[in-house]
Amino acid sequence: MPTLKCYVITLAGYQTQPSEAILNSMISPLFRSRRLVTTFCLLTSSVGYANASEQVELAPSSIKATARSQDVEHLDSVSSAGSRLPLTALQTPASTSSLDGDEVRSRGDANVQQAVARSPGITAVGAPGDGGTALSARGFTGQGSVMQLYDGSRMYSSMGTVTMPVDTWAIDRIDVLRGPASVLYGEGATGAVINVIPKKPFEGDIENHLRLGYGSYDNRQTALDSGGSLTDQLSYRLNLNQLHSNGWIDNGDSQSTFVSGALHWQASEDLSFTLAHDGGNQRPMNYFGVPMINGRYHEGLRDKNYNIENDKQHYDDQWTRLTTDWQISDQVASSNELYYLTSHRRWQNAENYNWYAATQQLSRSGYFSIKHNQEQAGDRQTFIFKHSLAGLDSQSVLGMDVNRIRFKLTNNSPYDDVNPAGDPVDIENPAAGRFQSASPYSELFKSTTRQLSVFGENRTQLSDQLSVITGVRRDYVDIERNNLRDDSRTEKDLIGNNWKVGLVYALTPDSSAYAQYSTSTDGVGSLVSLNPTQQQFDLATARQSELGFKQMLWDQRLEWTLAAYHIVKKKLLTTDAGNPDLTQQVGQQSSDGLEASLKLQLPQDWALTANAAFVRARYDQFDQSVSGVAVSRDGNTPVDVPKRTANLWLDKQLGSSVQIGGGLRYVDSRYADIANTSKLPAYTVADASLSWKALRNTTLGLQARNLFDRQYAASQYNGGQQWILGEPRSLYVTADLSF
Template sequence: MTPAVLPFGRNRRLLSSVALVPLLWPVDGLAQTAPTTPRGLDPIVVEGQTARPAKPRAAANAGSSRQRRAAARPAAAPAPAPAEAATTRAATAPTFNLGTPSSTGSRLGLTPLQTPASVEVIRAETIAERGQHNVIDAVTQNATGFTASPAPGNGGLSFVTRGFSGNGTVMTLYDGTRMYVGSGTMTFPFDTWTAQRIEVLRGPASVMYGEGAIGGAVNVISKKPLDVQRNEAEVSLDTNLLRRLAVDSGGPINPNVSYRLAAIGNMSDGWVDRDTMSNVAVSGSVRVQAADNLAFTLSEDYADRSPSRYFGTPLVNGGIDESLRFKNYNVGDSSIRYRDNWTQLKTEWDVAEGVSVKNVTYYLSSHRHWKDVESYAYSPATGNINRRDYIEIFHDQEQLGNRFDATFKGHLFGLANQFVAGFDVNRIAFTHTNNSPYSGSSTVNPYNFDPGYFQWVSSTRPSFHTLTTQYGLFAENRLSLTDQLSVIGGIRSDHPTVERTDFLTPANSFEKTYSAPSWRVGVVYNPIPDLSLYGQYSTAVDPVSNLITMTGVNRDFALSTGKQVEVGIKQQLAGGRAEWTLSAYQIVKNNLLARDPQNPANTNPLQIGQQSSRGIEASAGLKVTETIRLDANVAVLRAKYDDFTQVVGGQVVNYAGNVPANVPQVVSNIWATWAFAPGWSANAGVQLVGDTWADNANTLVRPAYNVVNAGLMWKPDTRQTLALRVYNVFDTIYATSGGTSQWILGMPRTAELSYNVKF
C-alpha cells in the first residue's frame, strides 16, 4: 500500500511542520535563565538491569521480596529538578559499561566483566544524544565491529560482524525473543524510541538462542513499566522533510500495577525522487506485582511501516555517477508495507532464597508486501537504464512460543555457583505468495523518464507454506573457583522440524527434522579488581538457508557448523572514568554449499565449503574532564573463503582466498562530547568503513568511506532539550550495500532540529 501523499506542495509541508514547534514549546521555557555555573556532560551510561543484591544468609528474612524485586525493576529518573540542580551533574562512565549486567551474553545476569565473550550495551540516552533514530545507526555507529547491509528486500535489518553477514548468521532479537527469519527478511524492531537499551554480542550466539547466529546477535530491549511517573515528548524536522513525533509515558497505576506506553510516528518525502515513506510504532506494557515474590508483565508492540522504495543507483562504468545520486528508478505505483505485532507475557517468580523462575509466552506475527521493479543496470551501448525483476511478494508469518528457565544460586562443593536451565518451544507458520518467475523488463532514460507502472506479466499466487516446530533445551553454569577465577560453561540442543507444502510443485513438498547442538566454555580471571582476562571456545550452527523457508533442494543437507576461539582483556579504570577492551578471535564455518569441482554440469550443490575469519577488536572510553568525554573502537579482520567452489560460465572456479561479499576488513567509530558552556554541549562522531567487495568473486569493490555526524544541544533547564544535528556533515557519497550493477547509497548531508520535553 503506497503511503498517502499530502495534498499540498513541499514548501507548504515544511511551513506546516515548522508551525507545530511553537505549539509544543512551553511558553515559560523561553524565559528560563541558563545556569550560571558550568554544567558537565549528561550521563550516557547504560541503564542495565540492576543486579538483585545477594542477601546475607544470616539475614534471610530481612527485607521483603517486593523490595528485592524493586531493585531489579527499571525505575524512572527522578522528577526533573530545578535548573540549578542540573549544574552539578557531571560526565559519568563511558558507553561500554563493563559493570552493567547484561542479558544477551549470559542468562545468569553477568556483567561484561564477568562474561567470557565480547558484549556491549548501548543505552537509550546515548542513542538520543547522538540522534540515532533507527536500530541500524545505533548499532553500527556505537558498537565495535558492526556494519550493515540494509535493503528493502531484507527488511532494512541486516548486520555484518566478524566476517559474517545477513539475517541468517547475525541474529536480531527483541527482549531476548527471536522471530525466525523467512527468506532473509527481518522488519522489526526498527526505531530506537521504544528501546531502553541495545545489547550486542560479537561471536557465536547459538548456545544462547539456537541456530542462525554464528556471527553474533543484536538484542533490542524495550522500555519497561516505571515505579515513578515520567512523561516525555519529542518533535523533530529535517531537511528531507522527515517529520517525527514521539511520546513516552510511564508510572504507577496503583501500588501493585505500573505501566509504560511509548509511541513514535515518522513521515518523510525521502532524499531520492518519489520516495515518500511513513511509519508508526507503539510499545505498551503493564506490570502486575501479584505477590511479594511474583510479578507478571504483559507487553504489546505494534509497527506499521511503509519504508523507502529505493532499491539503489545503477553503476556507470563500475562506479557511481553523481548526477544519478537522487534518481529513483522504481515504478510509479511501487509499494512496500510491513506490519509487525509482538505480544509477550512474562512471569517472574522468586520461589525461594537463591531460586527464581522466569517464563515468557509470546505470539509474533509479520505481514509484508513488496510490489516493485528491483534490478537496474546501465547499458553502455544505449546509455539507458535497463530495468527487470517486476516482483510482487507477500510474507505471512505467525509464531507462537514459550521460553522457561530456572536459576539457582548457591554453593557447589563449597564454591559459589550459579546455574540456569530451561527450554523453549516454537511453532512457526509461514506462507510465501509471489509472482515468480518475476518476469517483466523496461528501459528508461537515466535522467528524464516516465517511471511507468508495474507490469503484471505473471500472476501472483501462493507458492509454498511451511510449518516449523522447534524445541530446545539449554543450560549454563558459573563456578567461582576462587574470588579471582571463574569457569562459565553453556550447552544447548535444538530440534526443529520443517514441513513444507509446495503449492506449485507438490513433488517438492517434504518434512525434515534437524539437530542443532552447540556449546561454550570459558574462563575469566581477575588479577585485580575491575580487570578481567578471559578466554573461550564456542560452537554454533547455521542453516544452509533460512530454516523456515528451506527448499526441497537443500532439505537433505546438514546444518552448517562453526567454532570460535576468543581471548581478551577488559578493564575499568579510575572509578569508572575510563574503560577499555581488547579481544582477538578466530571463527571457522564448515559445510557451506558449493558446486562439485569434478562435475561442473551437476547443478546440485555439495556440502564441502569452508569460510573463516580472524581479527582483533579494541574499544576505549575516557572521561577526560568533567566536561569532555571521548569514545572510540576499531575492528580489524581477515575474512576469507577457505574452500568455495562455484561454476561461472560453465567453468569451475574456486573462490578460496576471496573475501565474502559485504564484509569490510576495517571498521571504526570515534566520538567526542564537550559541555562547553552552561546548558550547552556539542558532539561529533566519525564512522570509518573499509573497502568492501560487492561480490564473492571479488571483481568489484565498494570504496571505503568516512561519515561525520555532529550535534549541538541546548538545555535551558532539566526538562527541555533543543538539538540541532547534521548528519553526513561533508556530504560524502558512499554505498552501504549492493552488487555489481547497482548500489544503495547512504543519506546525503541532512540537518535536523528537534525539541524534547520531560514532564
C-alpha cells in the same frame, strides 16, 4: 553439605501457558524424542543449591519494576549482553557492549542499524529485500549469521528478512554480543547477536515526555513516552512514535508508526507479571539504489529513483508477550515468557537496473511481487539457581523454549518479465512506468516449523580470581513444507548441538582477562522458508576461539577492552567441482580479527568514545557455478565484509544546560560479489549534535548527519551493479518537553 533437588520443569506452570491444544500442536512432534526428555531431566537433577541465606539475583529482567534509572552502564554493571546469568561484562568471557537509548537518540540514529554500526566491528549492509536490517559482524553477514532479538525474543527470519523493531524511540538500550552465540539463542548466530531492549515500566510518579521533530527532506516526528505507577502494585510504560519523510530521492516518501506498551503487576513481593505489546507499521523509502555506468558511480545520479510508480513496500509487525517472574526461594528464581508474534510484508517493485555499454542504454528489469505472512507462537521457561558445586560457589541457568512458526509465501515466481531484455529507461530522467510481469502472482508454499530446545549455563568460582563459565544447548527443528502450486510436500528434521566454555581471571577488581571456546550452527537458508533442495542438507557448523582483556581505571573514568578471535565455519553449500550441476555441503570459510574499544571521561566535562575492528575473512574451500562451470573462490573475501571499521564520538558539556558532540564513522572497502570483481569504496562520515536545556522541562536539540555531505555506498544490490547510497547531509531539530 549441599542439598540436591530435582525440579520437573514443564510449560504448564503458572497461568501463562497457551491453551493445551496450541501447546500440543507446537511441541508434540518433537517430544517423541526420548533423548530430549532424558537430557533435560539430567540437566535439571544435577543442580544442588546453597543455604537459604544466599539469595539468587535475577538477570536484568527483575521481579520488581524499579525506579527509573539514569545510571551509566560500566564494565561492572550487570548486563544481559553475553549470558542468561546475571553477570557483569568483567565476568563474561566474551566481547560485549551496550548502547544507551538516550545516547542513540541524541546522536540522531533513527534506526537500530545506524545505532549498532557505532559499536565495534558491526556494519549495516541492509537492502530492501531483507527489510533493510542486515548486518555484518566478524566476517559473517545477513539474518542467517547475525541474529537480531527484541527484548530477548527472536522472530525467526523468513526468506532472510527481519522487519522489527521500527525505530529507536522506544529503546532503552541495545546489547551486542560478538561471536558465536547459538548456545544461548539457537541457530543463526555465528557473527553476533543484537538484542534491542525496550523501555520498561517503572515505579514512581507518572512522567511524560513529548518530542516534536522536523528536519531536512520534510522529515517530521511526533513522539510520546509516558510511564509510572498507576497504583501501589501496577505500573506502565507507553511509547508512541510517528515518522514521515519526503525522502532525499525522487518519489522517496516514507512513513512509519510504532507503538510500545507494557503493564507491570506486582502481585506479591515474589511474583510479578508484565503484559507487553509492540507494533510497527512501515512504508519505507522504496529505493534499490543507482546503477553503475561502465562500472563507475556518477555523482549526478544521487537523487534518482528508477523504481516504478505503483511500487509497494509495506511491513506490519505485532509482538505480544506475557512475562512471569517468580522468586521461588532465596536460591531459585523463575522466569517464563509466552509470546505471539506476527509479520505481514509486501513488496512490488522493479529491482534491477543494468547499464549496457554497447547500446549506451539503461535497462530496468526484475519485476518482483512478493508477500510474506508469518505468525509465531512460543514459550520460554528459565530457572536460575544459586548453589554450590563441589564446595565452590556456583550459579546455573536451566531452561527450554518452544516455537511454532507458520509461514506462507505468495509471489510471481519464476519472475518472467514481459520484456525479457528489460525496459529501456532514460538514465537522467527515468520515467516511472508501472508494474508488469509475465508470471502470475499466486500462493507458492506454506510451511510449519516446530522448534524445541533445552539449554543450560553455569558459572563456578574456582578461586577468588578464577571462574569458569560453561554452556550447552540442544535444538530440535521440524519443518513441513507444502507447495501450493503442485501440492507436493517435503519435511526435514534438524538437530543442533552447541556448547561453550570460558575462563575469566580477575587480575584486579577492575580488570579481567578471559579465554573462550564456543560453537554455533547456521541454516543453509532461513529455516522456515527452506526450499526442497536446501532441505536435503544439515545445519552449517562453526567454532570460535577468543582471547580478551577488559579494564576500568581512574575510578571508572577510563574503560577499555581488547579481543582477538578465530572463527571457522564448515558445511557451506558449494558447487561440486566434478559436476557443476550438483551441490555439496563441504565448503568452508574463516575469519581472524581484533576488536578494541575505549571510553574516557576527560577533565572539564569532555567525554570520548572510540572503537576499531580489523577482520581478515576468506573462503577456504568454496566453488561457484559460473555458466555451468565450477569456479574456485578459495581465498576470496565474502560479500559485504569490510576489513577495517572504526568509530569515534566526542562530547562536551558547556555549563549546566548545553552539550555538544561530534563523531566519525569509518567503513573500509567491501566486495560486492563472490568473484571479488566489484568493490564498494571505503568511506568516512562525520556527524554532530547539540542540545540546549532552554527551560527546566524543555530541551531543544539539533542533529547533523553526514556533516560534509559525503557521497558513499552504504550497501549494494544486484551483485554490486547498484549502489544503495547513504543519506546526504541532513539537519534535524527536536523539541523535548517533560511534564
